[in-house]
Amino acid sequence: MENKKNTNSGEVRLATYDNIKGIQKLYSMFYFMYTDALKKYIDKEMVFVYEKDNEIIGCVTYGMRKDKILMLVVNKKYRGQGIGKELFKISTETSNINELKIMATMSPVSSIPFWKKMGFEETSIIEKIH
Ligand SMILES: CC(C)(COP(=O)(O)OP(=O)(O)OC[C@H]1O[C@@H](n2cnc3c(N)ncnc32)[C@H](O)[C@@H]1OP(=O)(O)O)[C@@H](O)C(=O)NCCC(=O)NCCS
Numbered sequence: 001m002e003n004k005k006n007t008n009s010g011e012v013r014l015a016t017y018d019n020i021k022g023i024q025k026l027y028s029m030f031y032f033m034y035t036d037a038l039k040k041y042i043d044k045e046m047v048f049v050y051e052k053d054n055e056i057i058g059c060v061t062y063g064m065r066k067d068k069i070l071m072l073v074v075n076k077k078y079r080g081q082g083i084g085k086e087l088f089k090i091s092t093e094t095s096n097i098n099e100l101k102i103m104a105t106m107s108p109v110s111s112i113p114f115w116k117k118m119g120f121e122e123t124s125i126i127e128k129i130h
Helices: 017-027 035-043 083-094 109-117
Strands: 005-007 010-014 047-052 055-062 068-074
Touching: 010 083, 017 035, 017 047, 017 055, 017 068, 035 047, 047 083, 055 083, 068 083
Parallel strands: none
Antiparallel strands: 005 010, 010 047, 047 055, 055 068
């Protein structure tokens, strides 16, 4: 699959095994994604990275059934430059279904304005899960 795009002098493309450490570092603010699990997603072309100057500064992974986004993260230093939007766009373009669903319970409240910009509607907020 050929999925390359240039934005802000960086590049959006499918992740490779060489990117695993960079992706794990980026995702580590939320949880540790095990290498074997990440490899499975990469094998199935479900992980896209935004790379700039040999650094992974953004990454999106969608679920095995391609019906939701598992994780979308942009390095704090580079937020607000359209990188999240670019990663979201490519994940919708490459998924099997027309409409991706978000696991709302997994999204931090701070990311709600972003999802609204991406066309989602707020239904309810669960602040704590026990
Ligand atoms: C959410 C996140 C991925 C957004 O990435 P980003 O690169 O900063 O987003 P973009 O610059 O592409 O913003 C796209 C649009 O959303 C808007 N937006 C993004 N974050 C916003 C915020 N906190 N408040 C208001 N608007 C916001 C931008 O202004 C932009 O609007 P525009 O299209 O009218 O210009 C990033 O903030 C992040 O990594 N957050 C931590 C991880 C997270 O919460 N992920 C989501 C759950 S998995």
